[in-house]
Amino acid sequence: MNLSTLKRSPIFFGVAVALAAVALQVAFKDDLPLAYGICTVCHARDFFSWIANHLGKFQMDSPGFASQALVLTPIGLVAGSLVASKRNAEFKLGHQAHPVLMFLCGALVSMIGLLIMSCPTRILLRTAFGDTFGLLAAVGLFCGISLAVLVMKLRR
């Protein structure tokens, strides 16, 4: 198996990102909350909160380290994907199909995600760390996906 097929494999993604997330957790274990190596909702919250706090007096309850350090995971994700898509010649600007639906979906995911403090990625990460709330959220997540698939099949 050479490198180009390896990086196309979802299993390699799972192993590499999980190791990176745990390594980050160990490296900054005094600063980070548990199971905080990779999360899209929480890190977007910290990113937004750092900018908002430096612009004005707007307070958000981010973890303590996030008031000093700018959490750059969202930028890293977009930049990594941009580099990869340019290299694979898959970059294509466009495809704006359902703006209102997507706006509402984004707002709902971030608000509910902040309520349970997880995006789908961190739900799995927390479950693997041994958090029962993560396990409960994972059960809910799988029920929700099945429900949505059922709705999609019925509407067709």
Place this chain on the structure above:
Amino acid sequence: MAIVISLAFLAVGFLAGYLGQNSRMCFVGGFRDFVLVRDTALLEGLMAFFATTWLAVLLLRVTGVLVPHYPAFKDAVFSTYGVVSVVGGLLVGFVSTLSGGCPLRHHVLLGQGRLDSGTYFLGFYAGIFVYFRFVVFLIKGLF
């Protein structure tokens, strides 16, 4: 110190974005594809992510480097926040499936130039703003 943390997060994000674009990995898509068309490619990635983290945490726990403490199973299940977690997870799964992927997948799609995901992130950050401006005061007394 702060700059080190920032750069470490940037590096992990870059790795996840780079590999995520190549493998089309999606944390909602894994289970969705399995239920919809019995395609296990993404589900395998999801399981690999879970298994690797679980083994790594087990190793850290045994060697004593990092011992996570969480509330006991029984206390967590029979609490308000347990119910909120199940319902919240259900809603996140439902809405994410309708929007076509988990937030991580939408970051990757935005990097590929998909403008739908750009709109998604306008809503995403608007949701964060609304949550901390209004919703957090409404639910303050609940748990």
